[in-house]
Amino acid sequence: MTAAVDIHEAVKRYGSVTALHRVDLSISDNEFFTLLGPSGCGKTTLLRMIAGFEDVTEGEVRLFGENIARLEPNRRPVNTVFQHYALFPHMTVIENVAFGLKMKGVDAATRRGRAGRMLDMVHLSAFADRMPDQLSGGQQQRVALARALAPEPKVLLLDEPLSALDLKLRQAMRVELKQLQQDTGITFIFVTHDQEEALTMSDRIAVMSEGRVQQVGTARDIYEAPVNRFVADFIGETNLLEVDVARVEGGTAEVVLPGGHRITCPSATTAPGRHHLSIRPERISLSAEADLTATVDRVVYLGTDLQVMVRLEGGTPFSLRMQNAARVSPPEPGATVGLHLEEGAARLLAD
Amino acid sequence: MAGPGPSGASGDATYAGLVRPLLLPTWAVVGILMVLPVCLMAVYSFLTKEFRGGVIWDFTLAAYDQFFITRGLFGDEPARIEWTYIGIFWRSIWQAGLATLLCLFIGFPTAWFIATRPARSRGVWLFLITIPYWVNLLIRTVSLKFLIRETGPLNESLMAIGLIDTPLPLVNTNLAVQLGLFYSYLPFMVLPIYAAVERYNFALSEAAADLYASRLATLREVVLPVVKPGIVAGCILVFVPSLGAFLAPDLLGGAKTFMLGSLIDEQFKGSQGNWPFGAAVAMILMTLVMTVLILYARAQARGARR
Ligand SMILES: Nc1ncnc2c1ncn2[C@@H]1O[C@H](COP(=O)(O)OP(=O)(O)OP(=O)(O)O)[C@@H](O)[C@H]1O
Ligand SMILES: [Mg+2]
Numbered sequence: 001m002t003a004a005v006d007i008h009e010a011v012k013r014y015g016s017v018t019a020l021h022r023v024d025l026s027i028s029d030n031e032f033f034t035l036l037g038p039s040g041c042g043k044t045t046l047l048r049m050i051a052g053f054e055d056v057t058e059g060e061v062r063l064f065g066e067n068i069a070r071l072e073p074n075r076r077p078v079n080t081v082f083q084h085y086a087l088f089p090h091m092t093v094i095e096n097v098a099f100g101l102k103m104k105g106v107d108a109a110t111r112r113g114r115a116g117r118m119l120d121m122v123h124l125s126a127f128a129d130r131m132p133d134q135l136s137g138g139q140q141q142r143v144a145l146a147r148a149l150a151p152e153p154k155v156l157l158l159d160e161p162l163s164a165l166d167l168k169l170r171q172a173m174r175v176e177l178k179q180l181q182q183d184t185g186i187t188f189i190f191v192t193h194d195q196e197e198a199l200t201m202s203d204r205i206a207v208m209s210e211g212r213v214q215q216v217g218t219a220r221d222i223y224e225a226p227v228n229r230f231v232a233d234f235i236g237e238t239n240l241l242e243v244d245v246a247r248v249e250g251g252t253a254e255v256v257l258p259g260g261h262r263i264t265c266p267s268a269t270t271a272p273g274r275h276h277l278s279i280r281p282e283r284i285s286l287s288a289e290a291d292l293t294a295t296v297d298r299v300v301y302l303g304t305d306l307q308v309m310v311r312l313e314g315g316t317p318f319s320l321r322m323q324n325a326a327r328v329s330p331p332e333p334g335a336t337v338g339l340h341l342e343e344g345a346a347r348l349l350a351d
Numbered sequence: 352m353a354g355p356g357p358s359g360a361s362g363d364a365t366y367a368g369l370v371r372p373l374l375l376p377t378w379a380v381v382g383i384l385m386v387l388p389v390c391l392m393a394v395y396s397f398l399t400k401e402f403r404g405g406v407i408w409d410f411t412l413a414a415y416d417q418f419f420i421t422r423g424l425f426g427d428e429p430a431r432i433e434w435t436y437i438g439i440f441w442r443s444i445w446q447a448g449l450a451t452l453l454c455l456f457i458g459f460p461t462a463w464f465i466a467t468r469p470a471r472s473r474g475v476w477l478f479l480i481t482i483p484y485w486v487n488l489l490i491r492t493v494s495l496k497f498l499i500r501e502t503g504p505l506n507e508s509l510m511a512i513g514l515i516d517t518p519l520p521l522v523n524t525n526l527a528v529q530l531g532l533f534y535s536y537l538p539f540m541v542l543p544i545y546a547a548v549e550r551y552n553f554a555l556s557e558a559a560a561d562l563y564a565s566r567l568a569t570l571r572e573v574v575l576p577v578v579k580p581g582i583v584a585g586c587i588l589v590f591v592p593s594l595g596a597f598l599a600p601d602l603l604g605g606a607k608t609f610m611l612g613s614l615i616d617e618q619f620k621g622s623q624g625n626w627p628f629g630a631a632v633a634m635i636l637m638t639l640v641m642t643v644l645i646l647y648a649r650a651q652a653r654g655a656r657r
Contacts, residue, residue, distance in 0.1 A: 051557075051561055052560075053557055053560075072560070073557070073560040073561055074560045074561070074562075074563045074564055074565055075563075078561075079561055079562065080557075080558070080561045082554055082557070082558060084554060086552065086554040086555055086557065086558040087558075088555060088558070088559075088573055088577075089555075089577060090576045090577055090579075099559070099562050099564075099572070100562035100563055103559075103562055103563040103564045103565075103568055103572075104563050147562070148561075148562075151562065151563065
């Protein structure tokens, strides 16, 4: 099956600034695909290249197998929900939503009907005749969504559409967006810098940093099996330890922990030498059967969890999480504790 | 007048007493420079004309009668509508309208160009636009006449490169008058449109293109409606003074391009003048302009209330 969007070694340069370095991505039809990364990593740039607002310096962007380099934005079967909505201020809500259909030459009655159904879908039927500046941010965001969906694009691009909303609305919209994507079967390419948003909605995620795609995979892949320090650190919380690799073979490595203890763990690299080890805080337990010994600094109460901040023998800070269960008694600051790494807690990174 | 100022709560009488005196200069300027002259014109338009200029204080509708009604050359025929002045009126509206359109077609792209330059060079471009306007309007109009006359540089160079064999008779035509008006009032078109385009959010154009609008459709459906207030302001600022202009029609036009401004101008000059008639024409012009502006403002307000 041809991919909905195929980005092949795409480079984007603005003068001397390189915004994207040789990006390779293949997004399948009907997929909810997320571009995740910190501010300035090139998410918007990549989205704008797919929409046609930026030309590709080198490389190719293919849409259902067709190279679209020469295709004007208005000829691409792609619609965008803009980062700042960009609603037409001189049109009513319903006129905004019907605009794409009007430009496609759909007759007035049909487009009014379709636009009305779109507004229904985003629960804004009562606002059809308002002007955009008479709506709240969240309502404007939903109008932008309805406007982009109305012409039934093959691919929908969403540039941080939830960033202006408050937490409650954001959580509700996540569910709605995901549902909408499943109902319509449209390929969604969703941009966010919020990892929780990415993890909860996406079929697959591309983690980006400094104009490069660091890793592509399902939420589970990138959380459980990060390839490098950036991904391990950006997704969730982690402890990074620099360790010596004793032996690597077939995706498994034997490493030497500080204190001399040896463990085997999955590895993202095949090269021996010094590498970083990512250890997830929730996969560590306090135990006499210790892989590492540490001194407790302090215990932070987080409600469902307790975060225990410790220091390893060399002074490296380290943290672990314990469930806040009734039978658990947290360690006292100053106490020496043994840390046990559970199955799958540690992973050797490529850098 | 005495709105709730900071003095209101404390009842500070000295401060409250100052409000009126402080407003006096404003009232004086508006009163002396605007209200008084207009009232004077209104009154004069109902007085009897004195030969060699001036008025006699006798109330009459003669001036308006002269404008709208004729009773033949010797005043002995039945009253008919006088088309001469209405014709001049109509021609003026037509000329001013064409000049406004010309300003719009040149001014919009110019304003667009300036507003889309990098922020620091915009000031320079705006400054360049205003440079010709440091020269007196009369001098500018005369120099335009020199430029386009039969032996002027425009015709000579066109002939030199062989585009034409005989000089184009540009002076004393409608086109010359429109060019003159265009040249006189172009910045009044450029500046308000510039201000509107500068505020325009270009993401809207991207959104339109994203939703299948061609460039032309984007211009028609999104750009023009959004910057419309600037366009309307520019058109009013060019159309209104063009309607009453007399320098350009006098210097660049001939008898066939006679406009309202010249008609009014003539009534107040020399012994041929007729002050009440000049005042009446001015009043009629002002009434027309005000009516159009008020109707437009009403329509806008209705649109905004939606
Ligand atoms: N027109 C431009 N000229 C020069 N550099 C640009 C231009 N547009 C973007 N950049 C640079 O390209 C890089 C990527 O920008 P981009 O807008 O894609 O980031 P982003 O990931 O969308 O960030 P954010 O989360 O803040 O929206 C940034 O370093 C930015 O400074
Ligand atoms: Mg962005």
